[in-house]
Amino acid sequence: MNQAQDTTLLDWRTAVRLGLLGGVVTLYFGAIGMVLTFSVRNLLGTFVNVGQILAVGGALTAGYLTGRAFIKSGQRKSVIPMGLLAGFVAGLPPLILVIMGTLFPINPMFVNINDELVQLITFGLGPAAGSIALVVLSAILGLAGASFELMNERWRKALINGLLWILLLGLFSENAATILEKFIGRSAVRWMFQNKSLNPIAAVVLFLITFAFSYMGTGEKGRRKWETMPPAAQSQWRRYFLILGIIFMLALPWMVGQFLSQVLFIVGLYVMMGMGLNIVVGYAGLLDLGYVAFFAFGAYTMGVLTSPQGPGGGVLNFWLALPVSILVGVMFGVLLGFPVLNMRGDYLAIVTLGFGEIIRVLAYSNWLAPIIGGAQGVLGIPSPSIFGFELNKPEYMYYLVLVGSAIAAFIASRLRDSRLGRQWMAMREDEDVAEAMGINLVQTKLLAFAIGAGFSATSGAIFASRLHNIFPNSFGILVSINVLSLIIVGGLGSLPGVVVGAAILVGLPELLREFAEYRLLMYGILLIVMMLVKPEGFWPEAARKRELRGEEEAWDETESVPAAAD
Amino acid sequence: MEPILIAKDVTKRFGGLVAVNNLSLEILEGQIYSVIGPNGAGKTTFFNCITGFYTPEEGKIIFDGHEIQGLSTDHITRLGISRTYQNIRLFSNMTALENIMVGEHPHLKTFWAEAIFRTPRFLKEEAEALKEAQRLLEFVGLKGLGDSLARNLPYGAQRRLEVARALASKPKLLLLDEPTAGMNPKETEEMIEFIEMLRDELGITILLIEHDMKVVMTISDKITVLDFGTKIAEGQPEDIQRNPRVVEAYLGRGAASGLDNTAAVATAS
Numbered sequence: 001m002n003q004a005q006d007t008t009l010l011d012w013r014t015a016v017r018l019g020l021l022g023g024v025v026t027l028y029f030g031a032i033g034m035v036l037t038f039s040v041r042n043l044l045g046t047f048v049n050v051g052q053i054l055a056v057g058g059a060l061t062a063g064y065l066t067g068r069a070f071i072k073s074g075q076r077k078s079v080i081p082m083g084l085l086a087g088f089v090a091g092l093p094p095l096i097l098v099i100m101g102t103l104f105p106i107n108p109m110f111v112n113i114n115d116e117l118v119q120l121i122t123f124g125l126g127p128a129a130g131s132i133a134l135v136v137l138s139a140i141l142g143l144a145g146a147s148f149e150l151m152n153e154r155w156r157k158a159l160i161n162g163l164l165w166i167l168l169l170g171l172f173s174e175n176a177a178t179i180l181e182k183f184i185g186r187s188a189v190r191w192m193f194q195n196k197s198l199n200p201i202a203a204v205v206l207f208l209i210t211f212a213f214s215y216m217g218t219g220e221k222g223r224r225k226w227e228t229m230p231p232a233a234q235s236q237w238r239r240y241f242l243i244l245g246i247i248f249m250l251a252l253p254w255m256v257g258q259f260l261s262q263v264l265f266i267v268g269l270y271v272m273m274g275m276g277l278n279i280v281v282g283y284a285g286l287l288d289l290g291y292v293a294f295f296a297f298g299a300y301t302m303g304v305l306t307s308p309q310g311p312g313g314g315v316l317n318f319w320l321a322l323p324v325s326i327l328v329g330v331m332f333g334v335l336l337g338f339p340v341l342n343m344r345g346d347y348l349a350i351v352t353l354g355f356g357e358i359i360r361v362l363a364y365s366n367w368l369a370p371i372i373g374g375a376q377g378v379l380g381i382p383s384p385s386i387f388g389f390e391l392n393k394p395e396y397m398y399y400l401v402l403v404g405s406a407i408a409a410f411i412a413s414r415l416r417d418s419r420l421g422r423q424w425m426a427m428r429e430d431e432d433v434a435e436a437m438g439i440n441l442v443q444t445k446l447l448a449f450a451i452g453a454g455f456s457a458t459s460g461a462i463f464a465s466r467l468h469n470i471f472p473n474s475f476g477i478l479v480s481i482n483v484l485s486l487i488i489v490g491g492l493g494s495l496p497g498v499v500v501g502a503a504i505l506v507g508l509p510e511l512l513r514e515f516a517e518y519r520l521l522m523y524g525i526l527l528i529v530m531m532l533v534k535p536e537g538f539w540p541e542a543a544r545k546r547e548l549r550g551e552e553e554a555w556d557e558t559e560s561v562p563a564a565a566d
Numbered sequence: 567m568e569p570i571l572i573a574k575d576v577t578k579r580f581g582g583l584v585a586v587n588n589l590s591l592e593i594l595e596g597q598i599y600s601v602i603g604p605n606g607a608g609k610t611t612f613f614n615c616i617t618g619f620y621t622p623e624e625g626k627i628i629f630d631g632h633e634i635q636g637l638s639t640d641h642i643t644r645l646g647i648s649r650t651y652q653n654i655r656l657f658s659n660m661t662a663l664e665n666i667m668v669g670e671h672p673h674l675k676t677f678w679a680e681a682i683f684r685t686p687r688f689l690k691e692e693a694e695a696l697k698e699a700q701r702l703l704e705f706v707g708l709k710g711l712g713d714s715l716a717r718n719l720p721y722g723a724q725r726r727l728e729v730a731r732a733l734a735s736k737p738k739l740l741l742l743d744e745p746t747a748g749m750n751p752k753e754t755e756e757m758i759e760f761i762e763m764l765r766d767e768l769g770i771t772i773l774l775i776e777h778d779m780k781v782v783m784t785i786s787d788k789i790t791v792l793d794f795g796t797k798i799a800e801g802q803p804e805d806i807q808r809n810p811r812v813v814e815a816y817l818g819r820g821a822a823s824g825l826d827n828t829a830a831v832a833t834a835s
Contacts, residue, residue: 411682418681418692419667419674422660426668429657436617438643438672438735447678 010073015066015082019089019142022062027093029054030121032521033112037514039120042197043170049197050171050514055121059090059138063145071149079146087142091135094121098134102127154215161214162207169206170198172511178257249402253395262394263510265466268401269459270506273483274490274498275408276455281484282493283421284448285428286340287349289480290356293336294329294453296363296475298460301325303378303470304371310378311371318384318465322458329457330450337449341442344431356480363472377471381464397466404462408455409495415451416495424448482506485523489530491537500538567594570739570771571616576625576635578608578615578795585611586622587795593739593773593788598765600774600782602806603792604815609775610652612792613741616773617649618642630738644672648732649741652775654724658717662708662727665716666699669734699734706730706760722753726760733764739771740764746778754778758785783807791815 029035039051066086070079100110101118122130148156169176177193192202226234253261273295280288305321308314316324340351366374373379383392384400391397415421423444426434435441464470482505490501505523509515515522530537571593578586586608593599601609614620616627618639627635634642648669657665674695680688703712706726711719716727725745732740745761746754758781764770776782782789783803791799791806793815799806806812 414682414684415678418678418688419671419676419695420678420681422664422668423671425660425664426657429659430655432619432639433651433655433657434668436619436639436643436649437668437731438640439668440640 009075010070010078010082012082012085014069015086016089018062018066018069019059019086020093022058022065022086022090023093023138024058026055026058026090027096029058030094030097030117031110031113032518034518034521035120036112036117037517040514041171041512042173043167044198044203045194045200046197048170051120052123055094056091056134056138056141058094059087060141060145062086062090063142064148065145066142067146067149070146076150079150080143083146084139084143087145088135088139090142091138094134094138095131098122098127098131154217158211158215162211165210166198166203166207170203173197175256175260175511178260179255182255250399253398258394261398263507265394265398265401266510267502267507268398268405269463270483270486270502271405271499272401272408272459272462273456273479274487274502275405275412275495276452276459277483278487278493278495278498279412279415279424279455280448280452282487283416283424283428284445285424286445286448287345288352288449288452289349289477289484290336290352290354290359291452291456291483292475292477292479293356293359294333294456295460295463295479296359297329297332297453298325298457299464299470299475300363300372300378300460301328301457302461302464303381306465307378307381309380310373314382318382322461325461326454326457329453329460333450333453334446336453337446341445353477353480356477360472360475360477363475375472377469378464379469381468381470383468384465394466397462401459401462404458405499408458409498411451413495420444420447481523485527489526489537491540494537494539494541497537497539497541504538567596569593570595570630571773572626572628573612573616574626574628576612576615576622576627578611578620578622584795586615586792588625589792589795589797590625591790591797591800593771595738595771596765596769597787598761598772598774598785600776600786600789601792602776602779602782602789606794607792607815608795609792610743611795613649613743613773613775616642617647617741640672643735643737646736646738647741648735648737648739650725650728650732650743650745652743652747654721654728656716656724656728656731658715660716661713662703662716662719662730663696663699663712665727665731666702666734667695669731670695670698672735702730702733703727705733722749722756725749725757729760729764733768733770737770739773741773741775743775744777745774746776746781754781757781761785 026035035051035054037051038054039049041050043049043053063083063086067079067083070076070082097113098118098121100113101115118127118130121134123133124130125133148159151159173193173196177189180192181189192199198206226237229237252264256264273291276294277288277291280286280291302318302321302325304310305312305316305324306314306318336352336355340348343351362368363372364375368374369376383390383397385391391400423434423439426437426439427441427444431441434444463474467474486501486505487498488501489505490497490499505526509519509522569592573589573591576586576589577584589608589612591599601612603609611620615622615635616629618634618637618641621636625635626633629642629645629647632645634645634647637645657668660668674691676685676688676691700712703709706729708719708723708726708730711723716724719727729740729742729745742761746757749757761772761774762785765772774782774786783806786803789799789801789803789806790797791809791812798811798815799809801809
C-alpha cells in the first residue's frame with residue numbers, strides 16, 4: 001500500500017485515513033482523561049485552555065500531514081480540499097465522547113467521559129450545536145494545517161515561531177510571570193498574565209513581535225555571519241558566549257525563584273546521572289538497566305554517615321562523606337561489573353535490571369534495617385554547609401549540583417577524546433575486534449561501570465542531603481528508565497544531549513504538574529515518535545564531528561581521491 | 567632468513583568436524599605466504615587459531631620465539647600479529663582516524679586518568695598518535711578522509727582502512743583474509759601493488775588467504791593448499807599450478823587428467 005502511494009496519485013482515502021488517525025488519538029486522549037486534566041491550564045485568557053488544544057490538535061495535525069503528503073506527490077491543487085476533509089473526519093471520532101457523555105453519563109468503565117468533558121469539547125454550546133461547532137472547527141483547523149505547507153518557507157517559519165512563543169508563555173505562564181516580574185515590574189506582569197494565563201492582547205503583541213523578528217530572519221542572518229567568520233574570530237566569540245553562559249547559569253536561580261530552582265536542581269541531578277549512564281551505554285555500549293542502584297548507594301552512604309539519627313551518629317559532615325559516597329558507588333560499580341563481564345546486549349540488560357531491583361529490595365529489607373532503616377529510611381540528613389553557611393535552600397543547592405554536573409561533563413568529555421574513550425567506542429562497535437586490537441576488555445568495561453557509578457553516587461549523595469530523608473521507594477526502576485530515556489531522547493553518546501534530554505524528560509513534567517499522571521504515556525509517545533522521526537536524538541553527537549571536520553581538514557579534501565598509494 | 571611463524575601439527579575440531587587437521591607450515595621473515603583452498607577448507611579457522619580467536623586442540627604455533635596457541639587475542643596482538651577480516655569489521659560508527667588510533671592502542675602508555683587533566687605526557691602521546699594515524703591514512707591512500715565515519719567510506723576504502731588499522735599496531739606479521747574479495751579488476755590490481763609495497767617498504771611478513779588465483783600467483787613467495795583442513799600441497803606458485811591434487815581439490819576428481827592444469831587453476835577462482 002505504501003509503495004503504491006509513492007508512484008500513484010493520492011486520493012481522498014489518504015485524507016480520510018489521516019483524519020481518522022487524528023480523530024481516534026483525540027478520542028483516546030479524551031477517554032483517558034487527559035483533555036479534562038489539562039483543561040485546568042488556561043492558555044489565553046480564560047477561553048482557550050490546553051485541554052481544548054488537545055481536543056482539536058488531532059485535526060490540525062491530520063490536516064498538516066495530509067497537506068504534506070499531497071505536496072510530496074505533487075498535487076498542490078488538492079491540498080486545501082483534502083485538508084478540509086481530513087479535519088472534518090478528525091472531528092468525527094470525538095463526537096463519540098459527546099454521545100457517550102450525554103446519553104450514558106455514568107459509565108463506570110469510562111469515568112473520564114462525563115458532563116464536564118462534554119461541556120469542554122462542545123465549547124459550552126450544548127451537545128447538538130457544540131458537536132457541529134466541534135466538527136466545523138476541526139475542518140477549519142485541518143484546512144489551516146494543510147495550508148501550512150502551501151506557505152513559503154519564510155512565512156511558515158515566522159508563523160511557527162510566533163505561535164510557539166504564545167504556546168510556551170501561555171503554558172508556563174506562572175513560571176514566566178515569576179521570572180519576568182524581576183525585569184518588567186509587577187504591574188506589567190499582572191496585566192500580561194491574568195487568570196494564570198496569557199492576556200489575549202499581550203498574546204497578539206507577542207505574536208507580532210516574534211513574527212516580525214522571525215520574518216526578517218535575524219536568526220538566519222546571525223548564523224550566516226557566524227559561518228563566514230574566520231576561525232580565530234569564531235573561537236574568540238565562542239569564549240565570550242561561554243563566559244556569558246556561565247554568568248547566566250550562575251544568575252539563574254535568582255532570576256527564576258525558589259520553585260524553579262528546585263526544578264533546576266532535580267534536572268541537575270539527572271544530568272549528572274545521565275552523564276554517567278551516557279558513558280556506560282552511549283560510549284561503551286553496555287546496556288545497564290539497574291543504574292539506580294548506584295544512585296541509591298550514594299544516597300544511603302551519605303545518609304548513614306551524616307545523619308545524627310543514623311547508626312553513624314552524624315560523625316562526618318557532607319564534604320567528608322561525599323568522597324566516601326563516591327568511593328562506595330565506584331566500588332559497587334566494579335563489584336557489580338564483574339559478574340556481567342561476559343554478557344552482551346539483552347542478557348546484560350536483564351541482569352542489571354535484576355541488580356537494580358535487588359538493591360531496592362535490600363534497602364527495604366529487615367536484614368539491613370538496623371543500618372539503613374528499612375522501610376523507615378534514613379531521616380534527618382543535614383544540609384551541606386560551607387564555612388558555617390548552610391546550603392538549605394534550593395537556590396544554594398542548585399550551585400552544588402551545577403558544579404557537580406559541570407565536573408561530570410568535563411570528565412566525560414575529556415575521557416571521550418582520549419584513548420579510553422576510543423577503547424569504549426571500539427568495544428561498543430565490535431567487542432571481538434576491539435579485543436584483537438589489544439584492548440583489555442575487562443579493564444575497559446570495569447572502568448566504564450566504575451566511572452558511571454561514581455557520577456550516579458555523587459548525584460545520590462547530593463539528593464540525600466537536599467531531601468534530608470530518604471526512603472527505599474525513591475530508588476525504583478523508574479529512575480533507571482528515566483535516565484536511560486533522557487540520554488536516548490537527547491542523543492545517545494552526546495553530552496549536550498544529556499542536558500537537553502534531562503530538561504525535556506525531567507524538567508517539563510515538573511513544570512506541568514497535570515502532566516505527571518500521564519508521564520509514562522508521554523514518555524512512550526515521545527520515545528516512539530523520536531525513534532521514527534529523529535532516531536539520533538535532539539542533539540546528536542554527529543554535530544561534533546561535522547564541526548571538527550570543518551575546522552581542520554577542509555582544504556585537504558579537494559585532493560582526496562582514494563586511489564593507489566604509491 | 568629466520569622463520570617468523572611456525573605451525574606444528576595444528577589441529578582444530580568443532581565437535582566431530584576437523585576444521586584444521588595436523589597442519590604444519592613455516593613462514594620466513596619477509597615472505598608473502600598464501601593459504602588457499604576451496605570454501606570450507608579451514609583457512610579462516612587457521613587464521614583464527616593464529617590470532618587467538620580459537621585455541622587449537624593440538625599442536626603448537628610459535629611466533630617470533632613465543633608459543634602463542636591459547637593466548638588471548640590482545641596478548642597476541644601485542645606480540646606483533648595483526649589481521650584484517652574476511653567480511654570487513656571496522657568500527658563503523660567511528661571516524662577513519664579514530665579507527666586507526668584504536669589500532670595504535672598497544673603502543674599507547676599513558677594512564678587513563680591523565681586524560682582528565684591533560685598532562686603534558688598525555689597531550690604529547692595523543693598528538694603523536696594522531697600524527698601517526700594521519701601518516702598511515704595517507705600511506706593507504708585515504709588522505710583527507712580521516713573524519714568520515716568508517717561506514718560511509720566506499721568499499722575499497724574500507725578494505726584499505728582495515729589494513730591501516732592493522733598496521734597501526736606495528737605488526738611483524740600481517741594476516742590478510744581475502745583482501746580483494748568483492749573488488750573489481752582495477753581495485754584488485756591496486757591491492758596487489760599495495761600488498762607488495764607493505765612488504766617492500768615496511769618489511770612486514772604477510773600471510774594471505776585469497777581466492778583470486780591471479781593475485782595469489784602474482785605475489786606469493788610460497789603457497790599452502792588446504793582441503794578439508796588438511797594440507798594437500800605446498801610450494802612455489804609454479805609448482806602449485808602444476809599440482810594435480812590441487813586441481814582435483816578445486817574442480818573435482820577426474821578433472822586433473824583432462825585439463826590443462828595451469829588454465830584449470832587459474833579459472834578456479
